[in-house]
Amino acid sequence: MTLFSHSWTALRAAVAELPDEDFARPSGCAGWLVRDLVCHLVIDAQDVLITLVTPADTEPTRDAVTYWDVTATPPTGQDPLDALIVRLAAAYQEPWLLKFHLDDVGSAAGRAADLADPGLRVGTRGEVLTAGDYLGAYVLEWTLHHLDLVAHLPDAAQPPAQGLARSREMLEKIAGAAFPASFSDKDALLVGTGRRAPSEAEKADLGELAATLPLVLG
16 A cells, blocks of 8 residues: 555656656657656546445455456557547646646545555456555556656656566566566566567576566556
C-alpha cells in the first residue's frame, strides 16, 4: 500500500514538473505523445477510484501478479481505445488543463488508496482481488508508465528505486524466470515488456528467457 502511494506520488510529481513543450514530445507508448499518456493516467486514476468503491463478496480470483493478462504482441497505437485517448487528450488543448485534471483526480485516487482496507475484496474487469493486491498490481502500472513518460525526456525525474525493484520482481514472477543480474531493474522492465529491444550481449545473457519476450501486459 505504501509503495503504491510512493510510486503514484512520484509519477504525478514528474508530470507536474514538465514544461509545456514536453507534452508534444513522444512517450514510450507506441502512437502516444506525452499528453496522450498523461490523459491515460487520468483514466487510470478514475479506474482506481471506481474499483475501490466496488466491493465484491466472493473469493479473490486474481492477485497482484495474476491481475495482468499477458500477450506477446506489442501495441501499435491503432487500437480503437488507444485512438480514443489521443482524441480526448487533444481536447484538453492546454497542458495545464491536463495537469490540473491529473492532480485533481489523481490526488483523490491516492487518498482513497491510503484509506482502503487491504483485505477488502473489490471487483474489476470481471475479476475479484483484495484491495491490497489490486493496489500492488498498480505499482507495476505506475512504474512502467513513469518509464514511458520519461522515455524521451532525459532531464525528467525517474521512477523511484523501490518501485523499479518491486516491478522487476513482479515481472519475473509473470515470466516464471529471473532476469540476469547484469540487467538493471530499469533495463529488465524495458526489455521484458518490449519497450526496447535487447542488445546482442543482452540476448546472450537472457538465454532461453529471450524466446519468451516481450511480455506485453494488459
